[in-house]
Amino acid sequence: MGTTQLETVPEPKYWHLKTVLTEALDSEFSVGEILPNERDLAARFGVARATLRQALEQLELEGRLQRRRGVGTTVAPPRVGVAVGTEQHAWPGAASDAWQPVDCDQAAPPTAVAKALETGADEPVHTVRRSRMSHGQPVATEQLYIPAASVPDLTAIDAPSGPARARAVLRELQHLTLEGQDRAVELGSARADDAKELDRLPGSPVLVVTTRFFAAGRTAALSVATYRADTCRLTFGDSPDVEIHHDPEQRAS
Amino acid sequence: MGTTQLETVPEPKYWHLKTVLTEALDSEFSVGEILPNERDLAARFGVARATLRQALEQLELEGRLQRRRGVGTTVAPPRVGVAVGTEQHAWPGAASDAWQPVDCDQAAPPTAVAKALETGADEPVHTVRRSRMSHGQPVATEQLYIPAASVPDLTAIDAPSGPARARAVLRELQHLTLEGQDRAVELGSARADDAKELDRLPGSPVLVVTTRFFAAGRTAALSVATYRADTCRLTFGDSPDVEIHHDPEQRAS
DNA sequence: TAGTGGTCTAGACCACGGG
DNA sequence: CCGTGGTCTAGACCACTAT
Numbered sequence: 058m059g060t061t062q063l064e065t066v067p068e069p070k071y072w073h074l075k076t077v078l079t080e081a082l083d084s085e086f087s088v089g090e091i092l093p094n095e096r097d098l099a100a101r102f103g104v105a106r107a108t109l110r111q112a113l114e115q116l117e118l119e120g121r122l123q124r125r126r127g128v129g130t131t132v133a134p135p136r137v138g139v140a141v142g143t144e145q146h147a148w149p150g151a152a153s154d155a156w157q158p159v160d161c162d163q164a165a166p167p168t169a170v171a172k173a174l175e176t177g178a179d180e181p182v183h184t185v186r187r188s189r190m191s192h193g194q195p196v197a198t199e200q201l202y203i204p205a206a207s208v209p210d211l212t213a214i215d216a217p218s219g220p221a222r223a224r225a226v227l228r229e230l231q232h233l234t235l236e237g238q239d240r241a242v243e244l245g246s247a248r249a250d251d252a253k254e255l256d257r258l259p260g261s262p263v264l265v266v267t268t269r270f271f272a273a274g275r276t277a278a279l280s281v282a283t284y285r286a287d288t289c290r291l292t293f294g295d296s297p298d299v300e301i302h303h304d305p306e307q308r309a310s
Numbered sequence: 311m312g313t314t315q316l317e318t319v320p321e322p323k324y325w326h327l328k329t330v331l332t333e334a335l336d337s338e339f340s341v342g343e344i345l346p347n348e349r350d351l352a353a354r355f356g357v358a359r360a361t362l363r364q365a366l367e368q369l370e371l372e373g374r375l376q377r378r379r380g381v382g383t384t385v386a387p388p389r390v391g392v393a394v395g396t397e398q399h400a401w402p403g404a405a406s407d408a409w410q411p412v413d414c415d416q417a418a419p420p421t422a423v424a425k426a427l428e429t430g431a432d433e434p435v436h437t438v439r440r441s442r443m444s445h446g447q448p449v450a451t452e453q454l455y456i457p458a459a460s461v462p463d464l465t466a467i468d469a470p471s472g473p474a475r476a477r478a479v480l481r482e483l484q485h486l487t488l489e490g491q492d493r494a495v496e497l498g499s500a501r502a503d504d505a506k507e508l509d510r511l512p513g514s515p516v517l518v519v520t521t522r523f524f525a526a527g528r529t530a531a532l533s534v535a536t537y538r539a540d541t542c543r544l545t546f547g548d549s550p551d552v553e554i555h556h557d558p559e560q561r562a563s
Numbered sequence: 564t565a566g567t568g569g570t571c572t573a574g575a576c577c578a579c580g581g582g
Numbered sequence: 583c584c585g586t587g588g589t590c591t592a593g594a595c596c597a598c599t600a601t
Contacts, residue, residue: 067596069570072512094586105572110587115499115513126587127580136496142546240546242495243389244515244539246368258588259325260368262497262515286497293395293493293546320577322589347567358591363568379568380599511569 071111142293150227156187158223199282239269262286324364395546403480409440411476452535492522515539
């Protein structure tokens with residue numbers, strides 16, 4: 058009764074491979090250890106390299122492996138918890154919010170961003186780029202869109218672009234009263250520039266966190282942050298130290 | 311200067327294909343429309359089917375396409391915003407929290423769950439399975455782990471399993487005073503059972519939301535929710551109606 | 564039964580990283 | 583330079599869905 062599925066269906070090879078490899082990773086390998094190369098592994102399991110790669114891709118997606126061209130495949134450490142929701146109700150750039158200003162310029166935003174900011178499609182906004190590190194590794198990049206109206210007192214005290222400019226814009230932002238904020242998380246694939254900064258290939262899976270900041274009845278700033286999906290676990294509470302998950306098919310009945 | 315990259319690197323075919331297809335989707339197709347089959351598309355673009363598939367996979371990951379075996383590839387509607395963080399500080403099962411109880415039994419949880427609940431590894435806990443719908447489609451499944459200590463007054467009023475039992479357990483939970491909660495989001499791949507319920511293939515990318523509920527100084531319940539990554543955008547604020555994102559490489563400089 | 568996407572193979576060549 | 587993972591090909595067969 059219930060879901061008594063005898064599964065006459067033959068399990069795909071890559072799926073079974075993934076299970077086997079997962080168990081091997083749990084028992085016979087330690088973090089940082091490098092695996093045999095793909096050609097050897099494929100031969101050892103008696104499958105084509107493409108099939109072996111399908112299994113490795115999934116394991117990398119799940120954060121169990123790390124593959125680097127020209128180097129090899131290594132066992133990844135557990136995902137690092139990255140706090141996203143702690144500094145509730147604080148402007149980006151407040152105190153030290155784990156982000157590091159990288160650059161800033163003034164340009165017309167993508168149409169979707171312009172819509173969210175309720176600015177004209179061609180009206181230039183301040184675009185701050187920031188990056189976030191964890192354990193010495195880059196884990197996220199961010200584009201912060203700030204309409205000129207949100208930083209009215211910004212003067213030409215600094216260069217029109219560069220990190221100094223970024224800091225100046227963020228400093229001005231603090232003068233506004235933050236009335237609320239709004240977050241969304243979705244899966245995306247890394248653009249070429251983000252990928253380069255995250256030390257990944259273009260198209261790598263990323264978690265995209267979109268945050269809207271409200272002030273004076275408007276959307277005063279919009280942040281689009283791109284986190285490496287393979288290495289990050291986004292935490293929204295107070296304790297970024299949990300580690301649930303990672304159990305292959307642990308459910309029978 | 312800065313990042314003046316002339317890119318002597320030849321762009322991978324599948325990446326270029328993805329760009330072309332994205333533009334085609336934006337301009338020439340409407341939601342729900344079915345694309346030519348993979349063999350025809352591959353021929354039309356002069357690439358092998360495997361290469362074409364690599365592009366389609368990415369587009370599906372980004373929620374632009376929906377592929378179904380035996381049917382075809384269709385243009386997906388924009389991702390649906392799914393509220394995850396609104397009902398702050400409420401027990402699962404309170405009022406109507408968008409989740410529908412499916413089943414419940416009492417079994418020893420996976421070790422990682424047992425650790426988070428601070429129960430013995432072999433101590434059975436109530437395991438409630440719930441599912442969540444949106445626009446008539448299943449978007450998430452959940453496993454709720456509730457230690458027996460959290461529902462001390464639970465009697466044998468109902469069957470030891472089944473939806474009725476699930477509701478009884480959730481009802482008992484409300485009697486506790488919720489002291490706080492804790493959330494994390496990470497990328498995962500669908501287990502076979504979850505995949506079946508979400509109408510996806512095993513291994514499909516999913517967003518795993520882990521929530522800990524605190525009461526009486528302990529972790530009184532633990533929820534592991536699995537959302538379809540292709541169709542869902544998880545929202546944590548009050549307005550699930552934003553739509554940022556979706557712009558191919560809209561950054562030159 | 565016909566047509567779709569999903570899996571798999573056995574090759575080939577390329578881009579990158581490190582000696 | 584060599585060895586690694588990344589890309590690509592041209593096939594084959596299978597599982598599923600609709601008719």
